[in-house]
Amino acid sequence: MMNLLKLGAVFKSLKNSSLCLFMFFYIVALSQNQPIKTTTTNYDTSTEITEDELFKATKAFVASKEFDKALLILSKNYNRFSESLNINWLYAHVLSLNNDKINAEAKFKKAISLSPNNENLEKDYARFLYEIGKLNEVEAILSKYITEDSKDVEFLLMLANISFWNGDVKMAKEKVAKIKEIYPETTLTDNLSSQIRELTAFYLNANFEYQTDSQPLEYFAQHVSLEKYISKFLNPKLEVSNYNFSPQTEQALIVKVNNKFHFYDVGLKINLTGGVYKNFSGETDWVGGFRFIQQLSQEASLNFGYSKNSLLSTIASTTFNLTNQNVFGEFDYNHKYVAIHAAYNQQFYEDDNNIKLFGAYIVSQPIKLYKFSFQAGYGYNFSDSKNVLFVYDNNGVGVYDPYFTPKEQEIHSALFITNFKPTKNLTLKAKLNYGLQASVRNPFSSEVTPNNFEIGGFYDETFSYTEIEGSINYAISNKFGMNVMYTFQETFFYDRNNINLGLNYRF
Incomplete structure (x- = not known):
């Protein structure tokens, strides 16, 4: 066993080195980012626009990544088109882009009530639920549209990831194999396949510890x-x-x-x-x-x-x-x-x-x-x-x-x-x-x-x-x-x- 007194100087040096390293990390100069200038547009709420004009204007704002303006014009005109499928569907997207997930979900549900069993709408809603982590609801929706013979790779990959996150490695592998069968050269599954290998691998950890106290x-x-x-x-x-x-x-x-x-x-x-x-x-x-x-x-x-x-x-x-x-x-x-x-x-x-x-x-x-x-x-x-x-x-x-x-x-x-x-x-x-x-x-x-x-x-x-x-x-x-x-x-x-x-x- 090593002698305690001989090691005292070594540990003292380690302690001082750790403290110096810690202090060095904090000696860093901070810089400020300059805000990006954007143009602004005002809308006269007294001027009524048609549903088609509202839809096109909102899409234009989204395309230019002016999400706050898209939300503003929709909120000002929504009451007149609250029973429109397209406006509710678009409003749900804009709310999501503005990180208002609660109201976005409400608008998706309103759109679905206006057009029940609309496959494209429900798939879009599944994308939204996948993004916010409501995986059980995603599976419930996709089970109606994604069958064993489905070749919709986007949703097959989505279900493969959900199976993996739920610990069902066997099902995740089956979904990956299905995607590979449809597109043999695809790289879409590479990340998930790597995660599956890492999760199911055999891990060996060895630690060697020495401690001395007073x-x-x-x-x-x-x-x-x-x-x-x-x-x-x-x-x-x-x-x-x-x-x-x-x-x-x-x-x-x-x-x-x-x-x-x-x-x-x-x-x-x-x-x-x-x-x-x-x-x-x-x-x-x-x-x-x-x-x-x-x-x-x-x-x-x-x-x-x-x-x-x-x-x-x-x-x-x-x-x-x-x-x-x-x-x-x-x-x-x-x-x-x-x-x-x-x-x-x-x-x-x-x-x-x-x-x-x-x-x-x-x-x-x-x-x-x-x-x-x-x-x-x-x-x-x-x-x-x-x-x-x-x-x-x-x-x-x-x-x-x-x-x-x-x-x-x-x-x-x-x-x-x-x-x-x-x-x-x-x-x-x-x-x-x-x-x-x-x-x-x-x-x-x-x-x-x-x-x-x-x-x-x-x-x-x-x-x-x-x-x-x-x-x-x-x-x-x-x-x-x-x-x-x-x-x-x-x-x-x-x-x-x-x-x-x-x-x-x-x-």
Whole structure:
């Protein structure tokens, strides 16, 4: 095992390099774009125009990409032609071009009510629904017009994509084969065929991890995972992790198998995990759990479940079998301008202790500039343990044993994230989570008998919190990639340095 003191200088250099890289990403000059000048035309609403004139004028505006003017002239004259099939159909298109999807859908429905079973109209409506992601409705419409003998490649490709997105790989392949049969030399299916190959490929991931912290505890770990997507109900994955610890020579092995179930029609994923945890100085125990991921809308999702995990964060926890059980829930919302995340976790231990944790952050969506992207935000974390497990030796020196138990720990932090993609195959990322204010209730000792100390009470203490991450991702080929990540973290309990090398291969 490598000596901790010798590696201190190396990790300090990595930490400073990551911080410098992060600061460099932000030293970029911003430029302003000048608005494009356009001509304007006024319309006199007192002058009535015919339906044919309205139709031609609107089409002319659309052809010149003046969508706002097309919408204006239609809105001013629509009441007089509200029962016209052509005007409602055109109005639906113009509303869609102006990104008013709700009213566009209403106008499509109005047009269909005026001309039921109009094949061209309903196909056009299917195109619109496909664009806004209402895939089930698209299938319902196209099922009336696209048969096994159909040669309408546009809609066959549309149905092939829908089958793929719904996890029906077999049906997607059949549709691709049908298109290839009609047009053997077409390249229209190349992208979908590539996605199918990537989804159903056999994936091998190997990670080599080294960590050292100020307890002092250090470990070297190897992680290997094998995964393959077979169908929406069969997506197995095998994970094996081996840990070797020092200064005490300890070893732990974790083997887990999980499977993902995809229910695309209701936007639900279920992940079931089961496995064993073997601490070579303790007993063997089971680990695993289940996770539900429910897509509430295109912007929002809910993630909740239960898990039983091994704990390997303190020197004491590496010397015997220590696990905890977790009940958790997470909410994510991606707005046009910000991303919001909130999570709650309740941990339960065999000693009847429990720890509750709550965290949330709000971060801006990436602001892109040349080959850079930037994000900034705010984070909050709170954690509190029912019982504080802090023990003292005969000299009154204390340590958390066998796991960390924060009491009313609260952290307010500023978040900064930047990405730099100089080439198609290379991505550099830096993240800074800087504690603006961090506080905790810290125990103080009381000598109850000579050389016998216990917790006498608690006092408020502030501390420094910093987390710096730097990563490099490089795609060596379409099938083989590698990534390197370095993490420095300064917490109330310890400082840690972690470096991880990952190798990913797709067969």
